[in-house]
Amino acid sequence: MKKTIISVIFLMMTLVLTACLEQYNLEKLGLATVIGYDLDKEEVRATAVLNQFQPEEKNAFQVVSSPGNTSKTSRQSSNLETSNKIVGGQLRVVVLGESLAEEGVLSITDTLSRDASIGTMLYLCVSKGNAKEILETKPPVSDMGTYLYNLLKQNIEGELLVSATLHEFLQAYYDPGKDPILPLVTMEDKSVKADGLVVFNNDKVVGFLKGDEGFYIKLIRERFKAGSTEISIPSESVKKFIKNKPKKENIFVVVDDIKSNSKITLVEASTPKYKITIHIDSVIKEVSEEVILEDPESLKTLEELIEKEMEKKVNNIMKKLQEMNSDPLGFGMVYDSSIRNKKLTHEEWKDMFPHAEFDVEINVDIVKTGIVE
Amino acid sequence: MNVNMEMKKQNTINAFLVLFVVHTAQMGIGVAGIQRVLYKEVQQDAWIVIILSGVITCLIVWIIGKTLSEYENHTLFDIHLDIYGKWLGKFVNLLIVLYLFSVFLSICLGYIEIVQAWMFEKMPSWLIGAFLIILTGKGVRSGFRPIVGVCFLAFLSAIWMLFIFFAEPLKFAEWHYLFPMFELTSTELYKGMIKTSYSLLGFELLYFIYPFVKEKEKAVRFAILGVIASIVILVILTVIAIGYFSGEQLERTIWATISMFKIVKLPFIERFEYIAIPVWMIIIIPNLLLYMWAASKGIKISFGYRQSYALYVFLLLSLVVFIFFNKRLHINMFIDYVGMIGLYVCYVYPIILYIAVRIKKSLQN
Known part of the structure; x- marks a missing residue:
C-alpha cells in the first residue's frame, strides 16, 4: 500500500514537473x-x-x-x-x-x-x-x-x-x-x-x-549518379548513319547516365599525375537527327564520338578548376590516401594542384535506345 | 580467514548473463566520443588500435578469471583482505572503492554534459544528476539479480539503434579516409591504446560479480564474449566515423557517434538524436548500477557498515559534486584522470594481483 502511494505521488510529480524547462x-x-x-x-x-x-x-x-x-x-x-x-x-x-x-x-x-x-x-x-x-x-x-x-x-x-x-x-x-x-x-x-x-x-x-559542367563534376565524384547531358557531335562524322541530309553542322545527342563508375588513381606522386577512368552505361534519350541506332557499327561510332566529346569536356573542366585552384573533386584526398607516412596540408595541396596532370579515359556503353528503334 | 563460503542459491545468476553484464558495463559514455580522441592520436588507423586493445583486454579478463578461480566465492575485496592482511587490505579496498565511485561520477558527469549540449541547454546539472541518483538508488537497493536484469534489458533496448543508424552516414562516407592503412608507429599505438582504455573499462567488474555466477568455469568465457561484442561495436562506429567525417572535422566533433545519429530521419521524427540521447540514459544505467553496487559492497565487506548506508552516503556525495562541479574543462580533466587511473587499476593491477595470489598460495602449500 505504502509503495503504491509513493509511486502514484512520483507519477503525479512528472505531470507537475513538466514546466521546469x-x-x-x-x-x-x-x-x-x-x-x-x-x-x-x-x-x-x-x-x-x-x-x-x-x-x-x-x-x-x-x-x-x-x-x-x-x-x-x-x-x-x-x-x-x-x-x-x-x-x-x-x-x-x-x-x-x-x-x-x-x-x-x-x-x-x-x-x-x-x-x-x-x-x-x-x-x-x-x-x-x-x-x-x-x-x-x-x-x-x-x-x-x-x-x-x-x-x-x-x-x-x-x-x-x-x-x-x-x-x-x-x-x-x-x-x-x-x-x-x-x-x-x-x-x-x-x-x-x-x-x-x-x-x-x-x-x-x-x-x-555552368549547368552542364555540373554533369561532369557528378560523373567524376563516384558516389552520385550524374543525370543526363547533351552532347554535340559533328554531323560529318556520322553522315553515313543519318537517314536524311543533316540540317545543321552538329547533331545533338542527349545521354542519360544509368550507371556510372569512376575511378581516380594516382599514377605518379611527384607531379602529381592522375588517371581518371570512367565507365558509363547510358541510355540515348534524344537525338536531333534521325540516326540509325540499330546498326552495331553506328552505335559504336556514336559511342566513340560521345567518349571523345566527354573527354574534351572533362579536360576543359579540369583546366578551369586548376586555374581557379579549387579541387571540389577531392584529388588531394586521393593523393593523401595513396602516399604513406605523409600528412597533406592545405598549403601543400594548393601549391601542387595547379600543376597536376590528368589522363582522362571515358568508356561509354549505350545499353538502351528507348522503346523504339 | 574463512575462505570460500557458500553462496546463497537464490542470489546466483546464469553464466551467460556475464556476457551482458560485462558488455553493458563497457558501453557507456566512451562510445559517444571515442572516435575523436583516438583519431587525434592515430588518425585513420584508430580501428586497428581498438582491435589490439581488445585483444589485450581479453588477456586481462583471462588473468582476472585465473585469480578468481583460486578463491571461488570471493570478490576482489575479500581477496585483498586475505592477501594484504587486515589493515593494508582495508586501505587497498578503500582505494578500489574510491576508484569505483569516481568512475560512477565520471559517467554521470559525461552524460549530464551530453544532455546539456544536445537537448536541454538550461537544465541544471543537479537536476539531471538527481534523476540518475534516484534511479541508481532504487536499482542498487533492489539487489544484485535485478541489476543483472537491467543489464540484459538495457542491451536489448539499445542495440537496435546501431542497425537503424548504419545506412544514413554510409551514404556520405568517403572510404579514401581509411587509407593508407597500417601507418601507425609504436608510440602512436601505445598512446592510442591508453586512450581506448576509458571506453573499455567495465570488464574489471568481473572481480565483483564472479562469486554470484552459478557455473564458474564458464564465467570467463562469457566475459570474453562480452568484451568481443563491445570491440565489434566500437570498431563499426569508428570505421563509419572516419569515413563520414574528414580528418580535421572529426577532430572538432566531440561526440561523433551522436553527430552521426543526427542525420538519421524517421517518418515520425526528424531528428533522431532526440531519441538517441534519452536512450543513452538506458545505456549508462547498467554502468551506474554496477559501479555503485560494487562500491557500496566494498564498504560493507571491508568496514562492516550496512550496504544501504554506504549507498546513501555515496549518492549524497555525488549530488554535492553535481551541484558544485560543472565547468566543462574540469569535467574533461576529471574524466581523463579517471581514464588514467582506470588504466592502472584494470590493466596493470590484475597482473600484479595474480602474481601475489600465486605466491601466497604456493607459500601456503
Whole structure:
C-alpha cells in the first residue's frame, strides 16, 4: 500500500514537473525555414523567413532582416523585429550572399555546426547578388524557405545539382585535399532558380561552373549518379548513319547516365599525375537527327564520338578548376590516401594542384535506345 | 580467514548473463566520443588500435578469471583482505572503492554534459544528476539479480539503434579516409591504446560479480564474449566515423557517434538524436548500477557498515559534486584522470594481483 502511494505521488510529480524547462509553444515561435547572410558594410546581415502558426491565418510568414557583427547577434536583433521567438530547429536552407561568399563563409558554417538544434542535413547555396533580395521575393507556392528547399532537394535527387548539405560542405572544407562546391541560386524577373555551381578555395568562392559542367563534376565524384547531358557531335562524322541530309553542322545527342563508375588513381606522386577512368552505361534519350541506332557499327561510332566529346569536356573542366585552384573533386584526398607516412596540408595541396596532370579515359556503353528503334 | 563460503542459491545468476553484464558495463559514455580522441592520436588507423586493445583486454579478463578461480566465492575485496592482511587490505579496498565511485561520477558527469549540449541547454546539472541518483538508488537497493536484469534489458533496448543508424552516414562516407592503412608507429599505438582504455573499462567488474555466477568455469568465457561484442561495436562506429567525417572535422566533433545519429530521419521524427540521447540514459544505467553496487559492497565487506548506508552516503556525495562541479574543462580533466587511473587499476593491477595470489598460495602449500 505504502509503495503504491509513493509511486502514484512520483507519477503525479512528472505531470507537475513538466514546466521546469524552457517552454516552446508552437504559436509563439517563428520557425526560421531559410536564413540568408549578406555582407552589409563591415557587418553580417541575416535575413530570415519565419513560418508562424496562427489558427486564423494560413501560411503566415514574415521576413526579418538585421545586421550584426556575428551571425548570432544579427539573429538576436532580428528577434526584436518579430512578435514570435525565432528558433532554428526547422532551418532547411541557408543562402550565402555573393559578397559574403567571396569574403569567406566559415564564420557562418561554424556557427551552424556548433548549434546542436540545427541539422547538418540542411542545404547550403550561394546567391547571385544579395541573399536578402531573394528571400524577400514571394515564390509561386508557399513561402521562400519551403520553395528553396524543394527546389534544391528535387534537383539534387533528380541528379541535376551536386548535393550540398552543411555536412558535405564542412567535410570538404576540413579536408586539406578537397574544396567545397555549392549550387548557385539566381533571381530573374522575380523568379528564383538554381543556375550552375560555385566552387570554393577554402571558404571563399573563386569561380562558377555552368549547368552542364555540373554533369561532369557528378560523373567524376563516384558516389552520385550524374543525370543526363547533351552532347554535340559533328554531323560529318556520322553522315553515313543519318537517314536524311543533316540540317545543321552538329547533331545533338542527349545521354542519360544509368550507371556510372569512376575511378581516380594516382599514377605518379611527384607531379602529381592522375588517371581518371570512367565507365558509363547510358541510355540515348534524344537525338536531333534521325540516326540509325540499330546498326552495331553506328552505335559504336556514336559511342566513340560521345567518349571523345566527354573527354574534351572533362579536360576543359579540369583546366578551369586548376586555374581557379579549387579541387571540389577531392584529388588531394586521393593523393593523401595513396602516399604513406605523409600528412597533406592545405598549403601543400594548393601549391601542387595547379600543376597536376590528368589522363582522362571515358568508356561509354549505350545499353538502351528507348522503346523504339 | 574463512575462505570460500557458500553462496546463497537464490542470489546466483546464469553464466551467460556475464556476457551482458560485462558488455553493458563497457558501453557507456566512451562510445559517444571515442572516435575523436583516438583519431587525434592515430588518425585513420584508430580501428586497428581498438582491435589490439581488445585483444589485450581479453588477456586481462583471462588473468582476472585465473585469480578468481583460486578463491571461488570471493570478490576482489575479500581477496585483498586475505592477501594484504587486515589493515593494508582495508586501505587497498578503500582505494578500489574510491576508484569505483569516481568512475560512477565520471559517467554521470559525461552524460549530464551530453544532455546539456544536445537537448536541454538550461537544465541544471543537479537536476539531471538527481534523476540518475534516484534511479541508481532504487536499482542498487533492489539487489544484485535485478541489476543483472537491467543489464540484459538495457542491451536489448539499445542495440537496435546501431542497425537503424548504419545506412544514413554510409551514404556520405568517403572510404579514401581509411587509407593508407597500417601507418601507425609504436608510440602512436601505445598512446592510442591508453586512450581506448576509458571506453573499455567495465570488464574489471568481473572481480565483483564472479562469486554470484552459478557455473564458474564458464564465467570467463562469457566475459570474453562480452568484451568481443563491445570491440565489434566500437570498431563499426569508428570505421563509419572516419569515413563520414574528414580528418580535421572529426577532430572538432566531440561526440561523433551522436553527430552521426543526427542525420538519421524517421517518418515520425526528424531528428533522431532526440531519441538517441534519452536512450543513452538506458545505456549508462547498467554502468551506474554496477559501479555503485560494487562500491557500496566494498564498504560493507571491508568496514562492516550496512550496504544501504554506504549507498546513501555515496549518492549524497555525488549530488554535492553535481551541484558544485560543472565547468566543462574540469569535467574533461576529471574524466581523463579517471581514464588514467582506470588504466592502472584494470590493466596493470590484475597482473600484479595474480602474481601475489600465486605466491601466497604456493607459500601456503
